[in-house]
Amino acid sequence: MFDGLKDKLDSFREDAEAAAEEAADEESASDGSDERERPDRPEPVDDQTEAEADPDTDEDGSTVGRLTRAKAYATGRIVIEEEDLETPLWDLEMALVESDVEMGVAETILDRVREELVGETRKQVDTTAGLVREALREALVEVISVGQFDFDEAVVEAESPVTIVFTGVNGVGKTTTIAKLGRYFEERGLSVVIANGDTYRAGANEQIREHADALGLKLISHEQGGDPAAVVYDAVEYAEANDVDVVLGDTAGRLHTSDDLMEQLSKIDRVVDPDMTLFVDEAVAGQDAVRRAEEFDDAAAVDGAVLTKADADSQGGAAISVAQVTGKPILFLGTGQGYDDLRRFDPEALVADLLDE
């Protein structure tokens, strides 16, 4: 995961740097601009309206006044201008989208980078590299590491039983993740009961029963077609009566376009009033990840997310999108179908890795 993005970030840094250096050379040579061709990417189309609306724009369309530039140059500094970055920024946007970062989220990141870089002066002797790296880091950290908290501690410290409900669209891996987390908690000395709130899907009872048996976990389930809220509620009561530490409540997969099913999810949320709601999505998901994260968050407020199928050579952009729109952290990555294929998500390490640090 994220390998593709990493390569592309590298090349963005080089390009932005080159563009800024080029601009500096131009300034000294007072030369015309030279558009570099990038044959296998959609072409940037310059955004006229933005330039027009900008009060700082002078008559030759430059965002930073010529005077500022000249002054900076005279004092041995150069100023990075928006147009110097246009091509690299467009390439960065494409790189993000190519990594499955949702377009709106990609634009947020671009805005941050642009904000950080444009108008920045630096001593000519410095390299631009440091600046670009910092700008990228700021932007990425801001979106990737939202709201991180110590999950283990939160679970240990909450009054038991701690009830966690899992939500998400069909087939993303909710049930499998519950099985994995069941083992995760037991390994940490916490007792677990699983509730099969999926009373809809064919074979759902058999699926989760097999997991529970394999892991030796207590399972509460009702007949197919039963009330999902009641199943999870029963499990909470069971946990209270038997001093169980953690209740993991499964729900049937649903698409956010079904008002009835989303209302049912809200009802589960109201009746069970879980300590935590974890939204599960898959790392292979594309642009739609944002939409569903939003809608699930609306129906039953999300406290964190799990991204599954991170082993499937995915681009990983969904992690960035989901974190950004929910404002809640990605807590775990699913990295395979085995019970131990679960990894804590570490945003700092990820950003560092992305930036080759």
Next chain:
Amino acid sequence: MVLDDLGSSLRGTLDDLRGKSRVSEEDVKNIVREIQRSLLQADVAVDLVTDLSDAIERRALEEEAPSGTSARDHVLRIVYEEMVDLIGDSTEIPLEPQTIMLAGLQGSGKTTTAAKMAWWFSKKGLRPAVIQTDTFRPGAYDQAAQMCERAEVAFYGDPDEDDPVQIARDGLAATEDAEVHIVDTAGRHALEDDLIDEIEEIERAVSPDRSLLVMDAAIGQGAREQSREFDDAVGVGGVVVTKLDGTAKGGGALTAVDQTDSSIAFLGTGETVQDVERFEPSGFVSRLLGMGDLQQLAERVERAMAETDEAEDDWDPEDLLEGQFTLRDMRKQMQAMDRMGPLDQVMDMIPGLGGGMMDQLPDDAMDVTQERLRSFEVVMDSMTDGELENPRVVGKERTVRIARGAGVDESVVRELLEQHRMMERTLKQFQGMGDGDLQRMMRKMGDQGGGMGGAGPFG
């Protein structure tokens, strides 16, 4: 409320061309940019988007618009043709004995699709059987068995055997009298070499007439790599796109079709075995571009209406676009809503009426919640035929009478009337829109006996 906001900027850009008869280079650049955005937001592979938009740009600049055609229609037709050309017709599925193997990522919808396709074949008068070779996923056997029971089709699986290849062989023999064999497989992805080897073995054991790649509509840019691997392993003869009842546009399928040089066979639009449709290019392209599709609308409405008890009335969604929108129409709409989705989505499927228009409406113009619907139903039961046909006659006195009859507060009656007025006003806007494009499209479709055929809505 789910609005189709994707295509709205594309629509806006195109609408800027409405009055023009020639497109400038600048116009074309703007349109191409919006098309790129729409396609990227639909998860079409970046390189494919570049190819497509280059071709569109070149043709839009080079080709002369036929006389009498507006610049907008000219460009739209090029866009549409390029897309349909790339995506191709629906995969040919002969109605004869055959073996079909399903492959795809974990959770993409293979097992559900197996049951759906079996149901589809049985409706076509063939005897299908599903063979479940997934020995890995817990509950896979029971899931497939239950789905096949719902589809009322034959099923073979063996919960005690753990070799999928053996099950595949045994299954073919055990279901010998079936005409169509559909072989389900466990989910796997491109990097799982041993599982890729396994599906190659299954493929050799069953020698299917075609292998279909089952793909979630929401898949991102990974679609390229995944379909390449599956194609190398078993040869992808067609693609099934699932979960199209969500908001994902399914652009990954376009990538898969491009990568595997195949086409799309079926679409999955829900969790029950009936929620399957044969692929139809114009509707899919419309969805990718966020531009709406009338044919799909008509089919869905038809199905929904057939399932409603009101079958005696020949209510047609196109009536919505004609003269008056009565309370009766509203009630039909409400009753069909469960199956079709909310009115805004239905409207979105009509060419030219999609998100662009919807975006300009107040947020709740089309939003009728289930609860309100139910109370509206009760109110309408207390109204006379005349009042239902012409709600304007309902004044203060009648409101009191209706409310008493229905046992609801007068405010509910007023809300109903207000809701009706709002919907009516909205539909009026649609009726008045544009330069007759809509009417022309509808006429054209009428000419083709209701089908869009190869020409499509912009042809």
